[in-house]
Amino acid sequence: MQAKDFMSRKLATAAPDQPGAVLFNLFLETCQGGIPVLDQNRHLLGIVTSADLLRALFPGCVRFLDCTLYPERSLDPAAVLERINRIQVGEIMRRDLVTAPIDTPFCKLVALLMERKINQIPVVEAGRLQGMVTRFDVFRVLEEKYKEARAR
Template sequence: MHASEVMTSDVATVSPDTPLTTIAELLLSRHISGVPVVDSGGTLVGVVSEADLMWRAGGEGTEHRSWWAGLLAGRPLQAADFIRTHGTRAADIMSRDLITVAEDTPIEDVVDLFERRRVKRVPVVRGGRVVGIVSRSDLIKTLALQRPPGDSLVDDRLLQDRLQALLAAQPWLDIARVNAVVENGTARLSGLVGSDTERRALHVAARSIAGIRSVEDNLTVGVTPMGGV
């Protein structure tokens, strides 16, 4: 499965000159957490997220730095802080460190990108232009709710891949300490979880995969080290 199969194609975009008030209204009306910024030629140049808007609304930055922190930051960084805390357009606060994928990027790579870069969404681009966007919710819905065609049996390996991809996308789970395999339609869970709530959530995740008929629980509830160490 590739990004093109799960992405949302009806993508809202804004220009670098779009007022922040307009962007805030757009996020609320579309129930989205971020919006791509494109130039007059349609090329992706940045992304404005809820976090960017909250940073602006909260007035974080230069006025909250201590005298020593301001001195160490230097004038260029102080100026950049001022722009982010006083800007009025998308170009003033947008993230320019673009994280994108192509239409043929495997879903496994998208999941890995979400985990490594701690992002909630990623634009899908073709020739620098946005053709779609994949969010965590898009990915989880597709992986968890996808139904096998007809009454045909689903290969255990495919079910296992879907389950592992779903678990890898969860921020509450230390995936390195949990093992999930599927044999004859049964999800066998083992490893260490931090609470009984996590144990129950793993059961829910396994049962949400169409084709998994039962769950075998060999999990141990204990205290997981912070940071997955």
Template sequence: MDNATARSVMTSEVVVIPPDARILKIAALMRQHRISAVPVVDKGGALVGIVTEADLMRRLAVMAEKPPSWFASLFADPSEEADRFARSHGFVAEEIMTTELVTVSLETPVAEIAALLEQRHIRRVLVVKAGRLCGIVSRADLLRVLDEPRNDAADASDERIRLAVIAAMRREHWAYSPYTSISVEDGVVTFHGFSQDRAVQRGLRVLAGCIPGVKGVVDKTTLMPPEMLYQAL
């Protein structure tokens, strides 16, 4: 996963629609292909928007909405209200689609894509090159990367693994402690000594498990006594 990019994980065979595609057709395409979003491209092949399940749900939800009060309408932004009305009452893709697109390049690292999905609270990003759609990277695509077996450094020596764990601990301010030692035998990392609290114990187990070549993690640390914890702080 460390060297994976959008190019290597994206879905390249993407269902697309023209700006004049009608809502019923869009909904049918989503059901047929079991997808939750459809990019919109113009006649020249340029990406202009995307219609998601949320856009279609907005179209349905408006039926249950009550009109704003006369007083509230005095303070409403006419431009925003017009855009909202068009998107919730439109009949074709270009009227309801999302145009503020989140895109990445073919060489964007998978880690950056995952962070982007998390930060923007979205389910997918569009992969583009020179304004043209190349593919889509969804949360499901990233999960498939996590499922891939880790072959790198599978035969790493115990000493190499121990040094890698120590280096990883030094990079995390919460992890490194003179009261915690590490041993490695047959690829199994064992923590000895004391740790600050249970959150640190859990974090150390995860940290060691991320090191290539590690076959297991054993935690034999105990929580620091109050007097030792005070000295450590």
């Protein structure tokens, strides 16, 4: 089994010049853990995870011992709304991506997800996004194989 056989194909995407509010709405509407950022030709430029967006919306958080401290002003709803409309997708997207070709074997993808401690792997062909393999996609494959084995 290869990436093309089980990857998610219907993905919400964003452009680098869109405001952060677009990401916020996409996360709410799709429940995707990461939103791929594409240029006009569907070339993958980066990805924004929900954690990336939270860090951009709540700057100034400080880790001290085992606690995260938030300046009170960073939690002000008006300040958050102002930031979400001011930041652009391209400013917060991750550019250092782990990607995979469309013919990457299932076991290799599972190993990448685990070794790199990531939740999704964009699947690309000639630099263009074809789909995404997520941990949930892996669980779906395992469920399918389990049902097949029980039916025998």
